[in-house]
Amino acid sequence: MSDLRDLYQDVILEHSKTPRNFRVQPSADHKAEGFNPLCGDRFTVYVTMDGGAIKDVSFQGSGCAISKASASMMTQSVKGKTMAEAEKIFKRFHEMVTGHAESNTGESELGKLTVFSGVSEFPVRVKCATLAWHTLHAALEGKQDPVSTE
């Protein structure tokens, strides 16, 4: 079962049980909805900007352990970052979970998010891990339509 432990690391399980920044921001400047039709995961991501930086980011919704933990840890990692910095972390994160990361180049940027590296062994769960990120991306871009991972 070592594979399973690679996926369900303690940090991930802990975040899925007590997600951070799990709240609605009624006055957020940016918000977007994300939906994973395969498993029914559904999140709304809220962003409040301060100048060029992400002042506050939060999320609400329901999903599996991977998608929820990923959303929770995403909010922690992008808070205080600029849009460009957040997008860069997403790019590195995406490369890591899809198994396309060039040897450790992004690790310093990813920080704690490297706990999701095990996802690359479970291709059907990549969408779970990236749902919140796609939704954040849509929120920052000001997209109106809900994001779908299909």
Place this chain on the structure above:
Amino acid sequence: MTTATRGLHVVKPGDHALDVARVRADFPILATEIHGKPLVYLDNAATSQKPQAVIDTIMRYYQDTNANVHRGVHYLSETATEDYEASRRTAQQFINAPHLHEIIFVRGTTEGINLVAQTFGRTRVGAGDEILITAMEHHSNIVPWQILCDEKGAKLRVAPINDNGELLLDEFAKLLGPKTKLAAVTHVSNALGTVNPLQRMVELGHAHNVPVLVDGAQAVPHLKVDVQALDCDFYTFSGHKVYGPTGIGVLYGKTALLESMPPYQGGGDMISSVTFDKTTYNKLPYKFEAGTPDIAGAIGMGAALKYVNGLGIDKIGAHEHDLLEYATQTLSAVPGLRLIGTARDKAAVVSFVIEGVHPHDIGTILDQQGIAIRTGHHCSQPIMDRFGIPATARASFAVYNTRAEIDALVQGIEKVKEVFA
């Protein structure tokens, strides 16, 4: 056996004489190992596995008799046509349809429903009319009617279900009226396992002169279907859920209705004569079978239905009921597990949720132990909404499953709880 009286019952030893070990040997895929563990395949409501007889039949067609049907005068074409039409007869007998020409080959249940929506529906349904479905339909028996209703300005009405996942028959009856042009209902719910009181529903529909279409995708593999006894107007099912290949299924319709309906698609085979001024359509069932059909699929499905006949659908049903009852008992005993769909009359499906664990995570952890179940909304999002859950985990049974596999499922669930402890 009528569906109305068919409930969960205790299967006594000797009640069924199905030799499951021998049945399992007919399905080569069951010897597969997944992640180093023996495959426990409990996703039969999505698609069943295929016995060697079906695989061989399809291979033999391509190897020995491949040719197009209904048009060649040469030997191979005649043979292919004979085999293709023999499968139609097998399907006819399987659901006890009165006439061979009432059996239309389609790609599957979804296409069967769309065919009726686009032919019967487009000519019979107008502004202000109503189509009646139930709250436990698969998306394939919702969306085609929504498309039709949008186009025609008609209204989709939905008969509700109770907390056990049983249809509220009185409410269904109340929703039938002069505006109702068709009732489209599932025989067995794919997400809940509920067996609907179809006979009664058809009677109610007919009392209002409303024809009834039945989605039989989840029923045909598990219980004896007799379209004459049911007196339904349309009945449709998929080959791949009843041990046959994907891409092929059957739509049964009563002759008078089929005769009155315009063609579904235009093309070869569905015509008698074509000029640029006028085309005369072919007779039934070919009017609805445009283009070269899935010949190998139809022949393969015929082999699958014969395989089921060989085992006996009643014996299959009894075996699956034993599994259903055993699974219901053992899963109910798991702390934190809640069954979704507890109708008195069920077939071969156990849907459940576990407190604190999303079904998708259950699916991944079970998969690592070689256990294949379905997780998600099962193409039935309105049912999930009805029960206030985003998704369920679903184990569904077939003739080759065993009590030992249900034990493996329960052990697998213990592992899930361990990971999430």
